[in-house]
Amino acid sequence: MTSEFKDERGRNLPFVISDVMGLENKTDSGIRPSDIIKALEGHIKEGYKFNPVASCSEQHYNSSPTLNDKVHCLVFVIPIHNFIVNGYVDNVLMKMMQNIRQKACDLGIPQVVILTKVDLACPHVKEDIKLIYRSKTIHQKVQACHHELGVPLNCIFPVKNYHEERQLNPDMDAVLLFTLTKILNSANDFVENIKEPEDEDHGDRIDSIDFIS
Ligand SMILES: Nc1nc2c(ncn2[C@@H]2O[C@H](COP(=O)(O)OP(=O)(O)OP(=O)(O)O)[C@@H](O)[C@H]2O)c(=O)[nH]1
Ligand SMILES: [Mg+2]
Known part of the structure; x- marks a missing residue:
């Protein structure tokens, strides 16, 4: 959708x-x-x-x-508790994600990982979302994601989604918008990089670019 x-x-x-x-x-x-x-x-x-x-x-x-x-940016959305100490709960799923990521790399498509449900992984973060980037548990899971999937650390974003809240929370919004900004910037960079050769040539080449060598 x-x-x-x-x-x-x-x-x-x-x-x-x-x-x-x-x-x-x-x-x-x-x-x-x-x-x-x-x-x-x-x-x-x-x-x-x-x-x-x-x-x-x-x-x-x-x-x-x-x-x-x-696709201009591939976003993996994974519940953070699926990452365990130095690993992932399901080898079959991880292999599938690695294969998809490899294909995205071949196509030059940037990738971002959103790690959801941080509130279930760390009670301190559940209490105060502002602690999200200081929680040791969250940090370890972000590291595990980096090692398993190979996505750079600065492209992995822990978040808590709205699910039971009845009011907006500016601290939650800040975390979500920070993540969205990274996704949009990555997508924009991808599009701009493709457009550049066209601008230099002053020709319409976008549709004719072959992504698979
Ligand atoms: N506690 C908590 N629950 C969440 C969070 N994000 C999503 N959920 C809940 O997790 C459940 C699944 O969320 P979805 O967004 O439907 O997940 P999905 O993987 O897209 O599921 P499908 O579309 O059915 O494949 C829902 O009940 C959400 O309310 C979160 O950050 N914290
Ligand atoms: Mg869904």
Whole structure:
């Protein structure tokens, strides 16, 4: 599902966020890693409902994706407690994520990891979200994520989502917006880097760039 966002005057902001089905470690359930890779490359048409037991059909396949159809930043969303001391709870899932990340690297797509549910991992952070970057438990899990998935430390963001709160909390917002800013900057850098050769040549080359060598 793709979400659009508006500013206070009702104008569309220049980015979208696409949420997809999660990965599962069981056969025939969860999104197929090969479909995620097709989505990264822009080959999956908008509105396609991912099917765990079949690959994206021809009807939903975009054989000539433009820059707009491609993913500009890949975001992994993982509950933080899935990282344990020097490891991850599920080797099968981690292998899938590593393969997807490798493909994103090959395509030059930046990656960010959001580690959710920090409140369940550390009672001090549950009490006061401002301690999120000082918690030893959270720090160890961020390190484990870095070692397991290979994503640089400055691209891994622990967060607590709104789930039971009835009011906005500016401290929670600060953490979430810090994360969103990093994602948008990474996506923007990706797009700008692709556009640069075009600007130098004064030609329209975006659609003709072949991402896979
Ligand atoms: N305590 C806590 N609960 C959270 C947090 N983030 C999400 N949740 C809860 O976790 C549950 C799952 O959240 P979702 O956003 O639906 O997770 P998802 O992985 O997208 O799930 P599917 O879309 O069903 O695949 C919900 O009940 C949320 O309220 C968090 O930071 N802390
Ligand atoms: Mg979801």
